[in-house]
Amino acid sequence: MEWFETWGLTLTVFLPLVGVVFLGLIPKENEIALKTTGLVASIMAFVASLILIARFDFSSNTYNSYQFEVSETWIGAINANYHVGIDGISLPMLVLSTFVMVLAVIYSWNHWDEPKNPKAFLILMMILATGMNGTFVALDLVLFFLFFEIVLLPMYFMIGIWGDKTPRRIPGFAKEFETRLYAAIKFFLFTLFGSAFLLLGFLALYFESGNSQFGRTFDIPQLTELGASGAFSGTFAFLVFGAIFLGFAVKVPMFPFHTWLPDAHTAAPTVGSVLLAAILLKLGSYGFIRISLPILPEEAMSWAPFIAILAVIGIIYGSLACLAQSDMKRLIAFSSVGHMGFIMLGISTMTDIGINAAIIGMVAHGLITGLLFFIAGSMHHRYHTREMARLGGNIKLMPVMGGILAFTAMASLGLPGLAGFWGEFMSLVASFNPLPGLSLGVFRSAMVIGAIGTVLTAGYMLWMLQKVNLGEPGDEWEGKELHDVDRFELAAWVPLIVLIVVIGFFPKIIFNSTTDVVTSLVDMAFNPETTASISSQIGG
Amino acid sequence: MGDKDLLVFQIDYLALAPELIVVATMIIVLALDLILPRPKKYWTATVAVAGTALALVPLAFLVFEGEVRSMFDGSYVVDEFALVLKGLFLVAAYIVFLMSHSYIESERYYQGEYYFLLLASLLGSLVMASSRDLIILFIGIELVTGPLYMLSGWRKGDIKSNEASMKYFLLGILSTAILLYGMSFLYGLTGEITFEGLAEATAGMADEPALIMAVLLMIVGFAFKISAVPFHFWAPDTYEGAPTPITAYLSVNSKAAGFVAMLLVMYLALPDVAEVWAPALWLLAALSMTIANLSALRQTNIVRLLAYSSVAQAGFMLVPFAAAGVAGADLQEAFAATVIYLVIYAVMNLGAFAVVIAVTRNGRSGELSAWSGLARVDPKLGVLVAVFFFSLAGIPPLAGWFAKFAMFRSVMIAGGAATVALAVIAAINAVIALYYYAKVVKSVWLDDPVAEFAEDDDERPAGSLRLALGITVVLTVIIGFFPALATFAGEAARVIASGF
Structure with a gap:
C-alpha cells in the first residue's frame, strides 16, 4: 500500500472523473449500466477516502504539515x-464530500426530476464530485481556484435543466421566467463575481511573495509560513483580505451576499440542493480556514469583528426569513443562511474552540441540511407541492417520512445529543472569549444575539413541523396513493441519521481529527507573543 | 554589410521554407483549378489542407533548432517569437480550411480561387510575423487583408454578403491609407524604416508633435484592423455577411495579424514613445471591452454576437500591453500574456465558429431563437456549444480561464492606479460577458426545442468539419487542465522582448 501514500488523494479526486469517461461511453438507453457506473465511481472515491482515514497519522497532526502530500510541476x-495534501481539517471535509456523493447517487436511483436523462445528470454529479474533493485537498492557490470554479458549470446545468419549472415574475422584467432559468444564472453570476475578486487576491499574494525566500509562489504551505512570519501587512494585506473575503463570502454565503442561495436551493433538483447545501457552501467556509486566516492573520484579526457582525446578522436574518416562508424547501434554504452564520461566527473568534466549532458545524450542517433537502424533495415528489399550508398531517399519511422529518428538524435546531448541537453551542462559547486583542464588546454582544438566534431557530423549525406534520390531512389527499419511504430513500437516509446521532454523542470522532491541528493553527497564526509585541508597539 | 553588396542578399531557404511551401501550394491550387473538371474540384481543398500541414514541418524543425535567422539587413527575422506566431497562423488556417471544405462545396462556389485567396492571406500573415521594418510589415498586413475583401463577398447572390464586402473594403482601404500616412510621417521624421533604427531615432522625441501625430495615425490604422472600439463598425456587418469560415478567419488570423503588427511597431520601433501610445491603447482597451460587451448583450444573431464578442476579446488582449505601457513597467510580461491570450482565443473562437457551421448546416438559421433546445435534439453539438462559449467566457476548467488569468497576472505585475482601474474594468466586463455567452448555452440546453427542428436528422457533419471540431475541442479542454501547453508560446514571446 505504499503507493497509496502518493496516489491516495489523486485517486479520491479523479476517480469520479474516470467515471465520467465511462458514463460518456455508455449509451443513453442503458440506464442500469449508467447508474451502476455512477455508483461504483462514487463508492470507489469514498473507499479511497476511508483508506485515507485508516492510514492517516493522527499523532503528528500539526498545522502546515500535510499528509499524503504530492507536489508536481x-x-x-x-x-x-x-500540490495536494490533507491535514486534520481537510480530512473530515473530504470524507463528508465523498460520503454524501454516494448517498446522492443512491437516492437518485429512482428519483429523476424532469426531463430525466440519468446519463447527463450523473456526468454532472461526477464532475461536481471532482471539483469538491479537489478543493479540499488543493495546496496551491491556482489549483484551489480551478477546483473551486469547476463546480460552477455542473451546478448551473443541474439547476437550469432539472430545476423548478414554475413561471415566476422577476422585478424589472415584463415577461415571466421559469424559476430555474432565473436561479441558475443568478447563482452563476454571483459566484463568478466573487471569484473574480478571489483571483485578484490570489495574484496579489503571489506577487507580494516575490521578495521572500520562496520567490513568487502560489504554494499554500509556503504562503502560510510567510503569513505567520508577518510578511503580509498594511493596506496591501487589508485589501487582499477584502478581495479574498468577497470571494468566499459569496460562496458561504454571508449576509448580504446570500440572495442567490434561497433561489438556487429552492429551484435546484433534490440532489442538486443536497449537494449545494451539504458541500458546496463549505467550500467558502473551508477557504476562510485554509487560506484567509493562516496567510493573512493580522488582517483576519482586523476584519474579525466585521465578520462576526455579518455572521450574527445572517443568523437573525436567516431565522426571521424562515418564519416568513410558506414554501418548505425555501424555508430549509433560508435556515442554511442562519446555520452558516454560526459557522462564520465560530471562525471569526479566531480561537481553537471557535474553529473547531466551525468544522464540526460544517460537518453537521452537511449531514442535517442534506437530509432535510432529501426529505423535502421526496415529499414534493409525492404531494407535488411544497406549500406547507397544504402539507398538514403528513405524519398520519406517511408515518416514517414524518418521523424522519421530525428527527431531522430536531437535529437542525441544535437539540443536545444530536450533531447540530456542538457547532452552535461551541460557537457561542468561543465568542464569549475570543482571541485576546479582539473587541470583547462586539463578540459578547454577538454571543447574546446568537443565543437569541438559537431560540428563533427552534421556533421556525417547530413551526414548520407543526404545519407540515401535525394537524389533520387536507381533503385533497383523500384516496390518493401516497406511499411511504421506499428502500432507496432509506438506503440514502439511514446512514445520515446514524451519523447525526453518533456525532451527537461522540463529537470526539471529529475533534480527534481537528483539535490538535486547529490548536497549532491558532498558535502559529495568532501566537500570543506576536500579539503582545504588536500591542506593546502600539502602546509604545 | 557595406554599400557595395547592398543588393546582394543571402537568402536562407530553410528559414523561408514555410512561406515557400505556401506559395507553391497556391500555385498548385490555381493550376489544379484550371485542369480539374467541376465534380473533382474538391481536390483543390485537399491540396490546400495538405500544403498548410506540410508547411508546419520545416517550422517544427526551425523551432527545435532554436537558432535566430536574420535576413535582408535584419529586416526579416525568424526567431522563436516569429515561429510561434507562424505556427499559430498555420494551424488556425488549417482549421479554417477544414471548416471551409463542406461549406464551400455545398454552395458550389469558386473553390480554386477561394483557396488561392485564403492561402495568399495566410502568406501575408507569415511574412508579417517575421517583418522587422515598416515596408515588409506593410506588405505583410496588406497581403493579409487584400484577399479578404473579395472573400467576404464570396456569397455573391446574397445582398448581405455584398454589403459585408463593400463595407470591409471601404473602411479597410481608409485604414490602410491612414496607417501608411502615419508610417510616412515616421519615415520623414527619422529617415529610418527598420524597427531598430526607428527605436534609436525616436528616443527622446516624445514631445515632437509630428511624431505624436504619426503614432496616433498608426494606432488608428491598426485599430481598424483589429476592430477595436470606436473603429469596429465594419465588424458586425462584415462578420454576418461573409461566409462563416471567412468570418472565423477574419476574427482569428486577420485580427491576430493586426495585433502582432501593432505590438511589434509599438514595442520594437517606438519604445521611448510609450507615453504617447500607452494612454491611447488604454482607452481603446477600456472602450472595446465595455462597449462591445454591452452591445453584445442585445444581439439575437449568433454570428453578430460572436462579432461583438471578438471585439470585446480584442479589448481584453489589449489590456496587458496598455497596462504595462501606462505604468512604465516591463513589457516582457505583457508580451507573453498577449500571445498566450491570442493562442487560446484562436483555438476557442475557431471552435465556436465551427459549431456555428455545424449547427446551421441544415436549415437552422444563425438566429438564437432557432438554436433553442438544440441539445435535446443533438446532445453532442450541445456539449460543443457549452464548451466553446463557456471557454470564451473564461470559466474554468476550459482553456479561456487561463487566458484571462494570464491577462490579470500581467496587469497585477505592472501595478499603479491607472492599471488597477483597467483591471477592475476588465473584471466587471468578464462578468458582463458571461451573461451573453451563457445566454447562448441557456438557449441550447435549457429552452424547449423549436417545433420545426425537433426531429433529429441522422446526417452527421462532414468529416473535415468533425475534424476541425475535434481538434479545437480537445485543445480547449486540454489547455484548460494543462495551461503549460499555452505558456510556451508566452515564453517564446519573451525572446523578442528581451532581445533588444
Whole structure:
C-alpha cells in the first residue's frame, strides 16, 4: 500500500472523473449500466477516502504539515504546482464530500426530476464530485481556484435543466421566467463575481511573495509560513483580505451576499440542493480556514469583528426569513443562511474552540441540511407541492417520512445529543472569549444575539413541523396513493441519521481529527507573543 | 554589410521554407483549378489542407533548432517569437480550411480561387510575423487583408454578403491609407524604416508633435484592423455577411495579424514613445471591452454576437500591453500574456465558429431563437456549444480561464492606479460577458426545442468539419487542465522582448 501514500488523494479526486469517461461511453438507453457506473465511481472515491482515514497519522497532526502530500510541476511558467495534501481539517471535509456523493447517487436511483436523462445528470454529479474533493485537498492557490470554479458549470446545468419549472415574475422584467432559468444564472453570476475578486487576491499574494525566500509562489504551505512570519501587512494585506473575503463570502454565503442561495436551493433538483447545501457552501467556509486566516492573520484579526457582525446578522436574518416562508424547501434554504452564520461566527473568534466549532458545524450542517433537502424533495415528489399550508398531517399519511422529518428538524435546531448541537453551542462559547486583542464588546454582544438566534431557530423549525406534520390531512389527499419511504430513500437516509446521532454523542470522532491541528493553527497564526509585541508597539 | 553588396542578399531557404511551401501550394491550387473538371474540384481543398500541414514541418524543425535567422539587413527575422506566431497562423488556417471544405462545396462556389485567396492571406500573415521594418510589415498586413475583401463577398447572390464586402473594403482601404500616412510621417521624421533604427531615432522625441501625430495615425490604422472600439463598425456587418469560415478567419488570423503588427511597431520601433501610445491603447482597451460587451448583450444573431464578442476579446488582449505601457513597467510580461491570450482565443473562437457551421448546416438559421433546445435534439453539438462559449467566457476548467488569468497576472505585475482601474474594468466586463455567452448555452440546453427542428436528422457533419471540431475541442479542454501547453508560446514571446 505504499503507493497509496502518493496516489491516495489523486485517486479520491479523479476517480469520479474516470467515471465520467465511462458514463460518456455508455449509451443513453442503458440506464442500469449508467447508474451502476455512477455508483461504483462514487463508492470507489469514498473507499479511497476511508483508506485515507485508516492510514492517516493522527499523532503528528500539526498545522502546515500535510499528509499524503504530492507536489508536481503543473504550470512551470508561473510556478503553479499540482500540490495536494490533507491535514486534520481537510480530512473530515473530504470524507463528508465523498460520503454524501454516494448517498446522492443512491437516492437518485429512482428519483429523476424532469426531463430525466440519468446519463447527463450523473456526468454532472461526477464532475461536481471532482471539483469538491479537489478543493479540499488543493495546496496551491491556482489549483484551489480551478477546483473551486469547476463546480460552477455542473451546478448551473443541474439547476437550469432539472430545476423548478414554475413561471415566476422577476422585478424589472415584463415577461415571466421559469424559476430555474432565473436561479441558475443568478447563482452563476454571483459566484463568478466573487471569484473574480478571489483571483485578484490570489495574484496579489503571489506577487507580494516575490521578495521572500520562496520567490513568487502560489504554494499554500509556503504562503502560510510567510503569513505567520508577518510578511503580509498594511493596506496591501487589508485589501487582499477584502478581495479574498468577497470571494468566499459569496460562496458561504454571508449576509448580504446570500440572495442567490434561497433561489438556487429552492429551484435546484433534490440532489442538486443536497449537494449545494451539504458541500458546496463549505467550500467558502473551508477557504476562510485554509487560506484567509493562516496567510493573512493580522488582517483576519482586523476584519474579525466585521465578520462576526455579518455572521450574527445572517443568523437573525436567516431565522426571521424562515418564519416568513410558506414554501418548505425555501424555508430549509433560508435556515442554511442562519446555520452558516454560526459557522462564520465560530471562525471569526479566531480561537481553537471557535474553529473547531466551525468544522464540526460544517460537518453537521452537511449531514442535517442534506437530509432535510432529501426529505423535502421526496415529499414534493409525492404531494407535488411544497406549500406547507397544504402539507398538514403528513405524519398520519406517511408515518416514517414524518418521523424522519421530525428527527431531522430536531437535529437542525441544535437539540443536545444530536450533531447540530456542538457547532452552535461551541460557537457561542468561543465568542464569549475570543482571541485576546479582539473587541470583547462586539463578540459578547454577538454571543447574546446568537443565543437569541438559537431560540428563533427552534421556533421556525417547530413551526414548520407543526404545519407540515401535525394537524389533520387536507381533503385533497383523500384516496390518493401516497406511499411511504421506499428502500432507496432509506438506503440514502439511514446512514445520515446514524451519523447525526453518533456525532451527537461522540463529537470526539471529529475533534480527534481537528483539535490538535486547529490548536497549532491558532498558535502559529495568532501566537500570543506576536500579539503582545504588536500591542506593546502600539502602546509604545 | 557595406554599400557595395547592398543588393546582394543571402537568402536562407530553410528559414523561408514555410512561406515557400505556401506559395507553391497556391500555385498548385490555381493550376489544379484550371485542369480539374467541376465534380473533382474538391481536390483543390485537399491540396490546400495538405500544403498548410506540410508547411508546419520545416517550422517544427526551425523551432527545435532554436537558432535566430536574420535576413535582408535584419529586416526579416525568424526567431522563436516569429515561429510561434507562424505556427499559430498555420494551424488556425488549417482549421479554417477544414471548416471551409463542406461549406464551400455545398454552395458550389469558386473553390480554386477561394483557396488561392485564403492561402495568399495566410502568406501575408507569415511574412508579417517575421517583418522587422515598416515596408515588409506593410506588405505583410496588406497581403493579409487584400484577399479578404473579395472573400467576404464570396456569397455573391446574397445582398448581405455584398454589403459585408463593400463595407470591409471601404473602411479597410481608409485604414490602410491612414496607417501608411502615419508610417510616412515616421519615415520623414527619422529617415529610418527598420524597427531598430526607428527605436534609436525616436528616443527622446516624445514631445515632437509630428511624431505624436504619426503614432496616433498608426494606432488608428491598426485599430481598424483589429476592430477595436470606436473603429469596429465594419465588424458586425462584415462578420454576418461573409461566409462563416471567412468570418472565423477574419476574427482569428486577420485580427491576430493586426495585433502582432501593432505590438511589434509599438514595442520594437517606438519604445521611448510609450507615453504617447500607452494612454491611447488604454482607452481603446477600456472602450472595446465595455462597449462591445454591452452591445453584445442585445444581439439575437449568433454570428453578430460572436462579432461583438471578438471585439470585446480584442479589448481584453489589449489590456496587458496598455497596462504595462501606462505604468512604465516591463513589457516582457505583457508580451507573453498577449500571445498566450491570442493562442487560446484562436483555438476557442475557431471552435465556436465551427459549431456555428455545424449547427446551421441544415436549415437552422444563425438566429438564437432557432438554436433553442438544440441539445435535446443533438446532445453532442450541445456539449460543443457549452464548451466553446463557456471557454470564451473564461470559466474554468476550459482553456479561456487561463487566458484571462494570464491577462490579470500581467496587469497585477505592472501595478499603479491607472492599471488597477483597467483591471477592475476588465473584471466587471468578464462578468458582463458571461451573461451573453451563457445566454447562448441557456438557449441550447435549457429552452424547449423549436417545433420545426425537433426531429433529429441522422446526417452527421462532414468529416473535415468533425475534424476541425475535434481538434479545437480537445485543445480547449486540454489547455484548460494543462495551461503549460499555452505558456510556451508566452515564453517564446519573451525572446523578442528581451532581445533588444
